[in-house]
Amino acid sequence: MESFLARDRKTGETLGRVCAVINRLHNEFHQDRVGFFGFFESVNNTDVARALFDRAGDHLAARGFDVMRGPMNFSVNDEIGMLIEGFETPPVVMMTHNPPYYNDLVGACGFVKAKDLIAYELHQGHINDRILETGAKLLARHKLRIRPIEKKNFWQEVEYICDVYNNAWSANWGFVPMTKAELKTLAQTLRLIYDPRLVFFAESENGVPVGFSLALPDIHVLFKRMNGTLFPTGLFKLLAGLRKIHRARVILMGVNPDFRGRGVDLAFYYLTYKLGTEAGYNWGEFSWILEDNRMMNDAALGMGAKPYKKWRIWEKPI
Numbered sequence: 001m002e003s004f005l006a007r008d009r010k011t012g013e014t015l016g017r018v019c020a021v022i023n024r025l026h027n028e029f030h031q032d033r034v035g036f037f038g039f040f041e042s043v044n045n046t047d048v049a050r051a052l053f054d055r056a057g058d059h060l061a062a063r064g065f066d067v068m069r070g071p072m073n074f075s076v077n078d079e080i081g082m083l084i085e086g087f088e089t090p091p092v093v094m095m096t097h098n099p100p101y102y103n104d105l106v107g108a109c110g111f112v113k114a115k116d117l118i119a120y121e122l123h124q125g126h127i128n129d130r131i132l133e134t135g136a137k138l139l140a141r142h143k144l145r146i147r148p149i150e151k152k153n154f155w156q157e158v159e160y161i162c163d164v165y166n167n168a169w170s171a172n173w174g175f176v177p178m179t180k181a182e183l184k185t186l187a188q189t190l191r192l193i194y195d196p197r198l199v200f201f202a203e204s205e206n207g208v209p210v211g212f213s214l215a216l217p218d219i220h221v222l223f224k225r226m227n228g229t230l231f232p233t234g235l236f237k238l239l240a241g242l243r244k245i246h247r248a249r250v251i252l253m254g255v256n257p258d259f260r261g262r263g264v265d266l267a268f269y270y271l272t273y274k275l276g277t278e279a280g281y282n283w284g285e286f287s288w289i290l291e292d293n294r295m296m297n298d299a300a301l302g303m304g305a306k307p308y309k310k311w312r313i314w315e316k317p318i
Helices: 024-030 046-061 101-108 129-141 151-168 180-190 220-226 234-244 264-278 294-302
Strands: 002-007 014-021 034-042 067-070 082-085 112-123 145-148 199-203 209-217 247-255 283-290 306-317
Touching: 002 046, 014 046, 024 034, 034 046, 034 101, 046 067, 046 101, 082 101, 112 294, 129 264, 145 264, 151 180, 151 199, 151 209, 151 247, 199 264, 209 264, 220 234, 247 264, 264 283, 264 294, 283 294, 283 306, 294 306
Parallel strands: 034 067, 247 283
Antiparallel strands: 002 014, 014 034, 067 306, 082 306, 112 283, 112 306, 145 199, 199 209, 209 247
16 A cells, blocks of 8 residues: 655645555456555545546556556455435444545546445334344244354354355455454454444354344444544543444345345344344444345345435546
């Protein structure tokens, strides 16, 4: 990764930034020459944005890449996308937020749409019970079991998530295999904030995990009280406030291809909703979902969720 800053020549004021990101795992998996940009910030000035993207593009082109895509901070397994709809709503944990003019800047710099990502919201009391009842019946028919996360075996559970994730998501657009080291680093952070009542595994008859669902409390609601800082007292405010959060985001869900169509996803929705509301959560976001992932979009709509935000991945030849 190479980082670039734009500064005002006279005042020295920082006007913007961007990173050129090389993801070899992506290139090996997709056999392409796509490079990425990420961590883009800019004042509302096309010349500043163009200078940043030109430097990032030149850096990637000099290393053999022919397309620049983003924002990816760093990969599809991290925070990605540029918000294009839903600016009036607050950001949710581990999702990006940006001013509306960012999209005008990237468009003026020659970027075009690569893919859109959708977020759905669901309020307490708005769920379609009939869909969830169908999931319970399918589970019983196929002899599958849903269980909560076992905290005493936390790192073994992380291994299960990695295996299922790489199997379940491998056909998705932009997929990059998640390494166990990468997931372990993420899990070390999430272990501080996750709610075990919102994490589930699906197992086959012989006890092998074939699916998982992970929702997180929306800790962004606490950041305002912390003024965006963890130290010296912000971390204590965060940990003390976790049980008072009433919003959650389903950030990951995966079912092995051989076990799809057996009600596992519907059971995950049901348990997340049922146990989440019992724990005091009254609002949830499902994100992100690829715009052309018909199965997941239909499932979200079928359970009563409504689309309310959209992000875009942009790209341009270099």
